[in-house]
Amino acid sequence: MHVLNQNRLRPVSFSNVVINDAFWSPRIKVNREQTIPHQYKQCKETGRIDAFKLDWKQGMDNEPHIFWDSDVAKWIEAASYSLATHPDPELDRLVDEVIELIASAQQEDGYLNIYFSVVKPGMRWTDLRDAHELYCAGHLIEAGVAHYEATRKRTLLEVVCKYADHIDSVFGREEGKLRGYCGHQEIELALIKLYHATGEERYLKLSQYFIDERGQKPHYFELEKKDSTGYFEDIMRYMDNLKEYNQSHKPVREQSKVVGHSVRAMYMYTAMAELAGETGDASLLEACERLWEHLHLKNMFITGGIGSTGKNEGFTFDYDLPNETSYAETCASIGLVFWNHRMLQLECESKYADAIERALFNGVISGVSLDGKKFFYANPLASVGDRHRKEWFGCACCPPNIARLLASLGGYIYSQSPDDIIVHQYIEGEAIINIHGQQVKIGQKGNYPWDGHLTFLLGLEHEDKFGLKLRIPGWCKNAELKVNHERVNILQNMDKGYVYLERLWKDGDIIELDLSMPIEKVYSHPNVRQNVHHTAIQRGPIVYCIESADNMEHLQRVMLPNDANLTAIYDESLLGGVVKILGDAEVLDSHQWENSLYRTEKPTSRPYQITAIPYYAWDNRESGQMRVWIPEKE
Amino acid sequence: MHVLNQNRLRPVSFSNVVINDAFWSPRIKVNREQTIPHQYKQCKETGRIDAFKLDWKQGMDNEPHIFWDSDVAKWIEAASYSLATHPDPELDRLVDEVIELIASAQQEDGYLNIYFSVVKPGMRWTDLRDAHELYCAGHLIEAGVAHYEATRKRTLLEVVCKYADHIDSVFGREEGKLRGYCGHQEIELALIKLYHATGEERYLKLSQYFIDERGQKPHYFELEKKDSTGYFEDIMRYMDNLKEYNQSHKPVREQSKVVGHSVRAMYMYTAMAELAGETGDASLLEACERLWEHLHLKNMFITGGIGSTGKNEGFTFDYDLPNETSYAETCASIGLVFWNHRMLQLECESKYADAIERALFNGVISGVSLDGKKFFYANPLASVGDRHRKEWFGCACCPPNIARLLASLGGYIYSQSPDDIIVHQYIEGEAIINIHGQQVKIGQKGNYPWDGHLTFLLGLEHEDKFGLKLRIPGWCKNAELKVNHERVNILQNMDKGYVYLERLWKDGDIIELDLSMPIEKVYSHPNVRQNVHHTAIQRGPIVYCIESADNMEHLQRVMLPNDANLTAIYDESLLGGVVKILGDAEVLDSHQWENSLYRTEKPTSRPYQITAIPYYAWDNRESGQMRVWIPEKE
Incomplete structure (x- = not known):
């Protein structure tokens, strides 16, 4: 055990x-200034928000969809997180407005779901397998918790508590309760968040019930679908194994x-x-x-x-x-x-x-x-x-x-235990972490992921002994560490992939971590049949791809020689600023192939300079081909 | 022009x-003794044959499918061809029985279709795009012609003539006729066969009408689907371009x-x-x-x-x-x-x-x-x-x-013109071809496709001058030809891929053609992205594959070195007797990969002996992987 x-x-x-x-x-700025407003607009224009008015009637256009509640809930969650770090009265007001609408859709008994209120009234909890009812509830709960934690307003939190209480009264092993669970897991993790936010242990127990009950016999979905079909019956028909599916x-x-x-x-x-x-x-x-x-x-x-x-x-x-x-x-x-x-x-x-x-x-x-x-x-x-x-x-x-x-x-980015601060991710900024009652400040500086040189600065009111753990990424084969400009032996301080520094820290201590970040060619396990004889380019955590926009139309003709010379160059004008990789590749010729689809002569190749960009940035320019795995030429 | x-x-x-x-x-024996009876059994057991009784009623199980007529028709066609070369009274009787049933399903006006007689009566010709009505007619016509030509019985031929006459009265450009055509082409080629069998030019003209009318504006299927959906509407919805689809x-x-x-x-x-x-x-x-x-x-x-x-x-x-x-x-x-x-x-x-x-x-x-x-x-x-x-x-x-x-x-296998006999395919046996009024016998001997040595023997009652054309297959790079043991220069007698021998032929003339048949590695056009860096094995006309049954489970690990030594061996006990190909290949090792899915170290490989079998013969043994295109190692 x-x-x-x-x-x-x-x-x-x-x-x-x-x-x-x-x-x-x-990215976070674009998320705040573009994405969140864009998604509000989409939710509004597609009727997702106004659907909480519950005024849709049979025969009307734009029938509410079983997922709609969750789309709006996730938008509230995103907006709430944003409000927590970037107050914005207008967004705050908009969120309140949507929450008011959601609250108005809650039934007397706490139940809250658009689809089963207006499209299938009277059919609550009859299609747990397909209809995403508890899934939507889960997202509403996550939204309620996020909104509460961001704004300390209890408006949505109270709504979702009431809903969770109702769900708790419906589901469980006790006599008279439904012994079911959702076809799309989500509420399980949401209820734990609700437990953390409220301290109410029933929510934790309900989450545990859903997790424990899943897959037990008699199988709930078998019983549920004995005399009825689910919302996605036509899709489910094509599943090899419906129970594995969920x-x-x-x-x-x-x-x-x-x-x-x-x-x-x-x-x-x-x-x-x-x-x-x-x-x-x-x-x-x-x-x-x-x-x-x-x-x-x-x-x-x-x-x-x-x-x-x-x-x-x-x-x-x-x-x-x-x-x-x-x-x-x-x-x-x-x-x-x-x-x-x-x-x-x-x-x-x-x-x-x-x-x-x-x-x-x-x-x-x-x-x-x-x-x-x-x-x-x-x-x-x-x-x-x-x-x-x-x-x-x-x-x-x-x-x-x-x-x-x-x-x-x-x-x-960070975790802590009573005696340790752990840095998982390398993202510039500052954190305040309470260690032994002291608000320890930890600052990160660097130019990650384009550069592996990182500096950490500690801010303490008084000296204290605690541990500091810094992750040595799996992609990194050589790292150097200095504390206050003195070299520290990393290998002797490794603990499950983290370098562990336990010492008496004082204000102004500087830790420098140098993660060697060469361009690497990566290979797949030989059982990945799609990638045999192919290689992918990676530098630091960034996986690269080649795209037609920088190269040629028919990317499948590009091959990377085994000993290809690859160069990393930061290009601030490219795709918001990226390290691009230039490489001496080869490209298959097709000029002898005009009249053949198959020949016994192997295609010849000629040198070709490729440009690779970070995978995440593809499809932001003109349309074209893209590939991560490139055939390798020995 | x-x-x-x-x-x-x-x-x-x-x-x-x-x-x-x-x-x-x-293969033809298996087709005659196993496949044709098996297919009759399937048609019978699935209700396809008895459906011609037209006794299906709404609400009954096993609703006739729109394709059913064509399945039975193609079976009659196959059985008829078989009867032509291998008389079989029992099969003959069975065919007659089925034809009688089909004839009984023909309406007064000549119309003949199961689905539109019992499932959708009154809806004839309302869903040309999807419902395969003329397609089924086409297959019935092909069956009628085949049965007539094989047995000289006119039973089915007369049925299909009557049906074709009816179709001719319904479709066309004349006032009062439907200006449509079938969503699944088939009747066009069938009507030409019917024209050949009967000499009735109307059938040729009707075929021509269907071909000429297709794709004209106003577009028939647009008009047809203006107020209705088709049988396959749910499939058609997923088509990018419905008109290109058909x-x-x-x-x-x-x-x-x-x-x-x-x-x-x-x-x-x-x-x-x-x-x-x-x-x-x-x-x-x-x-x-x-x-x-x-x-x-x-x-x-x-x-x-x-x-x-x-x-x-x-x-x-x-x-x-x-x-x-x-x-x-x-x-x-x-x-x-x-x-x-x-x-x-x-x-x-x-x-x-x-x-x-x-x-x-x-x-x-x-x-x-x-x-x-x-x-x-x-x-x-x-x-x-x-x-x-x-x-x-x-x-x-x-x-x-x-x-x-x-x-x-x-x-x-053969064609003829007034003055020439042309041999397209190399299949042992004998043909009787009328040239200049004389029944010329041409015999083929050899062990094709395993061997490229072919012998042709002419049987004539009297000497005659005519041309004999023998195809030099595209896969063949070296061929030798002898007439009566005397070498003939092939290159100087080539005509569009055929060697042309025009001379005074006499009884007993022997032509020997030797097609060099080495094992070849074939490559795809560089634009075939799926096959870059891959090669396929071909010998003569036979494309090879590797199958797990002869090799290993994970076939994607197999690579064929550029200079792989490949050997062809006839194995009479394998898959009904085939030339298999043994090769010195390599296989990627996975023993250093237990704990990784991606690594910067390239997988190593070790020698491995592969066995390739003809592609056509795969999946006749235990279940496993198969691939035609094998990664090539330089």
């Missing part, structure tokens, strides 16, 4: 962190392989990890560890994208990582960040923070355009020119998901 | 050809690119080519030539498979030839054979016969298992182990299509 780490970390809240970072601050194929503690819909999986694992921490249930952590290995060692794209096919919006089989048809939903990479963030508090191992970094710098922010107004739902690793971000989606989960993550990014 | 060749060839009918070939005869986006003479559903395209081009020959309409031939180039130079798999995606069961964009998801429908490759066979009679160029050979030996016969009872609908070029032939399909077009092709294979 795994012994649960008693010294669980606590993340440092984003409200104690100021980000002042050349890479992230402009991870209810086994009780969660018996699960070892990531299966099914990837966002559902991530949200569930997030709740499992957090419950493990809250309850000390090592069996949940063990399941998480097995699932983590299976995901990260066999089923994750190099960008931190997950989900190999759009068919089930999820996992297929080990090492199946197709490039053009990768699903890699933005929401799934965000869920990966959530889950790893919870794991990191349980076990301070750099692999979790590495996974967060991989996703953040690649498969998450690829989900939004540089101007903040267009979004990828799926994030393919190659395109023949037909994949583009869109302003909105009928099922609009991804846009507000990335908005809420960017608005709360500060919360992913 | 292209000048249409005045000396159009005539194919030598399969009834004048005896096949006695080590490769094909066992090749009605432009008048046929203006078409230059193969688009849409590949079987529809092939059947249409077949009719266009034949009409060009019948009417001397060079503009139709020119369109065919443009389309031919576009298909064969940019959109054909190496197996002769066509159709790059299941989405539209058809074409996507140039050079998009995915391996695992290739559609390559068996019917489409058969349609490719039909079309090329018509082109070959118009222009005796080896490229057409080469295309037939490529499809026949690879993507067509891969469609049926060695035991004759299981069928591929799609013929992928790679499989991760999940693709298997099935006994039958809800939409069962492919199984009887391959049965009718195999039963009439003799018709694809």
Whole structure:
């Protein structure tokens, strides 16, 4: 039996962190100034907000969709995080207005759901498998908590508490209650947040019930669908394994392989990890560890994208990582960040923070355009020119998901334990962390991810002995560390991927970390059939791609010689400022091929200079092809 | 303006050809003894045959499907061809019985269609785009002609003439007629066959009307679907271009690119080519030539498979030839054979016969298992182990299509003109061809496709001067020819890919053709992004694949070194007797990869002996992976 780490970390809240970072601050600004208003506009124009008026009637146009509540809730959550770090009376007012509308939609008994109030009244809780009812509730709860924590206003919090109380009265093992759970996990992690915000243990227990009950026999969805079909029956018909699709194929503690819909999986694992921490249930952590290995060692794209096919919006089989048809939903990479963030508090191992970094710098922010107004739902690793971000989606989960993550990014940088400060992510700015009753200031300076030189400055009112942990990223093979300009031996101070400095710190102490950041060529496990003989370019945490805009139309003709000379150059005018990589590549000739599709003569090649850009920045210029994995020529 | 060749060839009918070939005869036997009875059983058990009783009523199970008539018709066609070369009283009786049932389903006015008689009575000709009504008529007509030609019985022929007369009274440009055409081309080519069988010019004209009217404005399907939806509306919604899907986006003479559903395209081009020959309409031939180039130079798999995606069961964009998801429908490759066979009679160029050979030996016969009872609908070029032939399909077009092709294979071997005999395909046996009033016998001997040595023996009652053309296959780089043991210079006698021997022939003349048949490594055009850095093995007309059954589970790890030593060995115990290819390959190691999915160290490799088998024979043993294109190591 795994012994649960008693010294669980606590993340440092984003409200104690100021980000002042050349890479992230402009993104957060765009998120605040463009994305959040854009999403409000979309929610408003598509009727999602006014749907809370519950005045839709059968026969009217624009029937409310089962997901609509969650889109608005995630927008409120994003807006709230933004208000916490950047007060904005106008946005504050807008949020209040929307909350008022939501509150007005709450039924006497606490129930709150647009679709089942106006489209299918009287049908509450009859389609847990497909209809996303508890999922929407979960997002409303997350919004209520975020709004309360950002503004200290209890308006939405009280609404969602009342709703959660109602849900608690409906679901459970007690006589007369429904012994069900949601087809799309989400409420489980939301209820833990609500527990943290309110201290009400019933919410934690309800979350635990949902997690524990999942996959038990008799199987709830089997019973539910015995005499009825679900909202997505026509889609579900094409699923090979419906129970795996929503991870209810086994009780969660018996699960070892990531299966099914990837966002559902991530949200569930997030709740499992957090419950493990809250309850000390090592069996949940063990399941998480097995699932983590299976995901990260066999089923994750190099960008931190997950989900190999759009068919089930999820996992297929080990090492199946197709490039053009990768699903890699933005929401799934965000869920990966959530889950790893919870794991990191349980076990301070750099692999979790590495996974967060991989996703953040690649498969998450690829989900939004540089101007903040267009979004990828799926994030393919190659395109023949037909994949583009869109302003909105009928099922609009991804846009507000990335908005809420960017608005709360500060919360992913640091953790603390009673005696330690841990730096997981390298993002410039400052944090205030209470250690031994003292508000310790820690400042980060650098030009990450373009440069590996980082400086940390401590601000203390009085000297104190505590530990400082700095992550040595998995991609980094050589690092140097100095404390107050004196070299420290990193290797002798390593602890699960972090360099650990325990000493008497004083005000003005300077720590310098130098992470060597050469351009690397990366290879996939030989079982990834799509990438055999291919290589990807990575520098620091940034995964690169080649795009037609900088190169040629037919990118598949480009090959990277084994010994290709690659050069990194910062180009401030390119894509908001990026380190681009120039390389001596080769390109296949086609001039002898005019009259053949197949020949016994091998295609010849000629030298060709390629330009690679960070993957996250693709599809921000003219339309064209893109690929991350490039054929390698020996 | 292209000048249409005045000396159009005539194919030598399969009834004048005896096949006695080590490769094909066992297949034709299996087709006769297993496949045709198996398909009768399937048609019977699924209710397709009894549906002609028209006793299905609303509310009953097993609602007749819009394709059912065509499945039974194609079975009759296959059975008839078989009867022509292998009389079988029992089969003859069975065919008569089915024909009697079909005849009983014919309405007073000649109309004959199960679905629109019992499921949608009163709705005749209201859904030409989707409902396959004229398509089914076309297959009934082909069956009627085949049955008549095989047995000289007029039972079904008269039924279909009456039906064709009815169709002729309904469709056309005359006042009061419907100015429509079928969403799934087929009747066009069938009506030309009916014209040939009966001499009735109205059938030719009706075919021409359908071809000429297609894609004209106002667009018939636009008018038809103004106030109604089609049978496949839910599928059609996902089509990017509905008019391209059924090749009605432009008048046929203006078409230059193969688009849409590949079987529809092939059947249409077949009719266009034949009409060009019948009417001397060079503009139709020119369109065919443009389309031919576009298909064969940019959109054909190496197996002769066509159709790059299941989405539209058809074409996507140039050079998009995915391996695992290739559609390559068996019917489409058969349609490719039909079309090329018509082109070959118009222009005796080896490229057409080469295309037939490529499809026949690879993507067509891969469609049926060695035991004759299981069928591929799609013929992928790679499989991760999940693709298997099935006994039958809800939409069962492919199984009887391959049965009718195999039963009439003799018709694809020879053509003649008044003064020439042309040998297109190398299949052992004998043909009787009337030249200058004399029944010339031509015998073929050899062990094709395993061996390139071929012997032709002429049998004449008296000496005569005529031409003999033998195809030098496109895959062959060295050939030798002897007439009566005397070497003939091939190069000086080449005519569009055929060696042409015009002389005074006498009884007993022997022609020996030696086609050098080394193992070749084949490469794709550099624009085929799926095959960059990959090679396929081909020997003679046979495309090879590697299968897990002979090799390892994870085939993607196999690489073929540039200078790999490859050896061809005939193995009579393998897959009914094949030349297998052994090769010194390499295989990627994974033992350093236990804990990584991505690394900066390139995977190492070790020597590995591979066995390749003919592509057509894959998936006849235990389940496993398969691939045609193998990564090449320089």
